[in-house]
Amino acid sequence: MESPRIIAGVxxxxxxxxxxxxxxxxxxxxxxxxxxxxxxxxxxxxxxxATARHRAVDLIxxxxxxxxxxxxxxxxxxxxxxxxxxxxxxxIDDDLLRLVFTACHPVLSAEARTALTLRxxxxxxxxxxxxxxxxxxxxxxxRIVRAKRTLAKKNVAFEVPYGPDREARLGSVLDVIYLIYxxxxxxxxxxxxxxxxxxxxxxxxxxxxxxxxxxxxxxxGLTSLLEFQTSxxxxxxxxxxxxxxxxxxxxxxxxxxxxxxxxxxxGHCEATSTGAPGPYALQAAIAACHAMAYSYGETxxxxxxxxxxxxxxxxxxxxxxxNRAVAVSMAEGPEPALxxxxxxxxxxxxxxxxxxxxxxxxxxLRLGRTAEARAEFVRAAELTHNGxxxxxxxxxxxxx
Numbered sequence: 001m002e003s004p005r006i007i008a009g010v011x012x013x014x015x016x017x018x019x020x021x022x023x024x025x026x027x028x029x030x031x032x033x034x035x036x037x038x039x040x041x042x043x044x045x046x047x048x049x050a051t052a053r054h055r056a057v058d059l060i061x062x063x064x065x066x067x068x069x070x071x072x073x074x075x076x077x078x079x080x081x082x083x084x085x086x087x088x089x090x091x092i093d094d095d096l097l098r099l100v101f102t103a104c105h106p107v108l109s110a111e112a113r114t115a116l117t118l119r120x121x122x123x124x125x126x127x128x129x130x131x132x133x134x135x136x137x138x139x140x141x142x143r144i145v146r147a148k149r150t151l152a153k154k155n156v157a158f159e160v161p162y163g164p165d166r167e168a169r170l171g172s173v174l175d176v177i178y179l180i181y182x183x184x185x186x187x188x189x190x191x192x193x194x195x196x197x198x199x200x201x202x203x204x205x206x207x208x209x210x211x212x213x214x215x216x217x218x219x220x221g222l223t224s225l226l227e228f229q230t231s232x233x234x235x236x237x238x239x240x241x242x243x244x245x246x247x248x249x250x251x252x253x254x255x256x257x258x259x260x261x262x263x264x265x266x267g268h269c270e271a272t273s274t275g276a277p278g279p280y281a282l283q284a285a286i287a288a289c290h291a292m293a294y295s296y297g298e299t300x301x302x303x304x305x306x307x308x309x310x311x312x313x314x315x316x317x318x319x320x321x322x323n324r325a326v327a328v329s330m331a332e333g334p335e336p337a338l339x340x341x342x343x344x345x346x347x348x349x350x351x352x353x354x355x356x357x358x359x360x361x362x363x364x365l366r367l368g369r370t371a372e373a374r375a376e377f378v379r380a381a382e383l384t385h386n387g388x389x390x391x392x393x394x395x396x397x398x399x400x
Contacts, residue, residue: 002044002045002048003024003028003123004096004099004120004121004123004201005045005049005095005096006024006027006048006049006052007020007021007024007099007120008020008095008096008098008099008121009049009052009053009095010023010024010052010053010056011095011098011099011102011158012095012098012158013053013056013057013060014056014059014060015157015158016151016152017099017102017103017116017120017148017151017158018148018149018151018152019059019152020056021120021148023052023055023056023059024048024052026051026052026055027048027049027051027052027055028048030051031044031047031048031051094160094208096121096201096205097160097205097208097209097212098158098159098160099117099120099121099158100117100121100173100176100177100205101159101160101161101166101169101173102151102156102157102158102159103116103117103120103121103147103151103176104117104169104172104173104176105151105154105156105169106168106169107150107151107154107156108147108150108151109143110172111143112143112144112146112147112150113147113172113176114175114176114179115129115140115143115144115147116143116144116147116148117176117179117180118176118179118180118183119144121176121180121201123198124183126140126141126144128183160212166213170213170216170218170219171218173209174209174218174219174222174280177202177205177206177209177222178202178222178225178226178280180198180201180202180205181198181199181202181203181206181226181229183195183198184196184197184198184199184200184202185199185229186386186389187386191387191388192241192388193236193237193241193242193243193386193388193389194233194236194237194241196233199226199229199230199233202226203223203226203227203230206219206222206223206226207223209222209223210223210265210268214268214272215272216272217268217269217270217272217273217274217277217278217281218269218278218279218280218281220265220266220268220269220272220281221265221266221269221277221278221279221280221281221282221283221284222280222284223265224262224263224264224265224266224268224269224280224281224284224287224288225262225280225283225284225287227258227259227261227262227265228258228259228262228284228287228288228290228291229287230255230258231254231255231256231258231259231262231291232246232249232254232255232290233255234253234254234255235249235250235251235253235254236249241388242388242391242392243388243389243392245392246290246296247296251293251294251295254291259291262284262287262288262291263288263291265284266281266284266285266288269281269284276314277310277314278314279311279314279315282307282310282311282314283311285307286304286307286308286311289303289304289307290304299330301327301330301331302331304327304330304331305324305327305328305330305331305332308320308323308324308327308328309324311324312324318344318347318349318350318353319350319353321340321344322340322341322344322350322355322356322359324340325337325338325340325341325344325359325363326359328340329362329363329366334363334364334366334367335367337363338360338363338364338367341356341359341360341363342360344356345360352383353383354380354381354383354384354389354393355380356380357376357377357379357380357383358376358377358380358393358396360376361373361374361375361376361377361380361396361397364376374397377393377394377396377397378393378394378397380393381393381394381397
């Protein structure tokens with residue numbers, strides 16, 4: 001997570017996220033050249049940040065020298081003073097949050113905001129973002145390039161906005177923070193199933209946002225959801241990093257302090273809400289049902305199925321419908337759930353989504369249709385790009 005911090009820190013100096021990303025990469029290249037020769041410094045992160053900032057200052061000085069020479073030649077140039085930080089009682093000193101709000105500026109399309117934020121804060125490669133959103137890699141690359149160009153062209157300020165501007169950007173910011181968290185919660189690619197640093201930073205951003213916007217129920221809803229999800233982190237992998245399914249997790253390893261924080265945040269969400277619960281409030285309520293159950297068998301599946309039905313009506317999506325099917329299978333049995341899943345097999349967005357055949361395989365297995373279940377687990381293993389998840393799916397496809 002050093003790269004996003006360096007980009008955010010440098011962007012505050014140069015006021016351009018594209019240039020900030022280039023300077024951060026320059027600092028990483030300098031480290032690759034110098035550390036093998038001179039040794040790794042005691043604080044590598046501080047070294048990288050200092051190097052990137054020195055280069056940013058050099059860049060500004062070169063720009064100033066250039067402007068001064070132009071002035072000396074008689075051009076009528078006005079010196080560009082760096083914009084002042086807005087004086088606001090809600091202002092917070094958090095460069096990462098400034099970077100999120102800048103990358104989620106309304107001059108960018110929703111797709112561009114997500115791609116840029118995942119690149120800058122999530123540290124995902126273009127290929128990883130493309131896989132996560134099921135779009136071609138060149139499309140993502142173009143979105144990122146155009147987004148950085150648009151921010152520079154529109155001279156978008158590197159700041160956390162205030163008043164109506166902040167509220168207008170909030171939904172996009174929440175979605176992006178959740179996407180970053182999800183990439184850490186179940187990595188789309190690589191050899192590790194979890195990326196804890198991404199989860200930690202997403203949770204920290206959500207907590208900061210809660211303090212910044214205490215009257216926004218969906219901010220508390222997202223924070224509550226992430227607290228509950230993070231509480232299970234220690235139980236989600238085995239000794240060798242292999243995934244452990246929810247039903248097999250040792251709940252004694254769930255972090256009770258984080259569960260308590262999730263309950264508190266959910267309380268703030270309910271106390272500040274004046275209408276129907278939003279998508280994050282509903283997801284937090286679902287996560288709370290899991291957190292309150294002392295065993296898998298004691299889980300209140302009927303309530304979870306009802307909450308998923310409300311979520312499907314409030315924010316319909318094929319993935320929500322797939323999750324609803326899982327809840328229905330536990331509340332009512334595998335047969336009605338299989339009907340829901342089978343209806344999703346024609347959904348184009350899920351054509352290459354590995355969890356669709358994984359869920360279908362589980363339902364078929366519970367119905368005793370073992371040969372069909374095995375084929376579904378194999379197909380799911382072929383579709384996932386994560387090595388740990390592939391191993392788990394192939395084990396499930398093995399002899400029953």
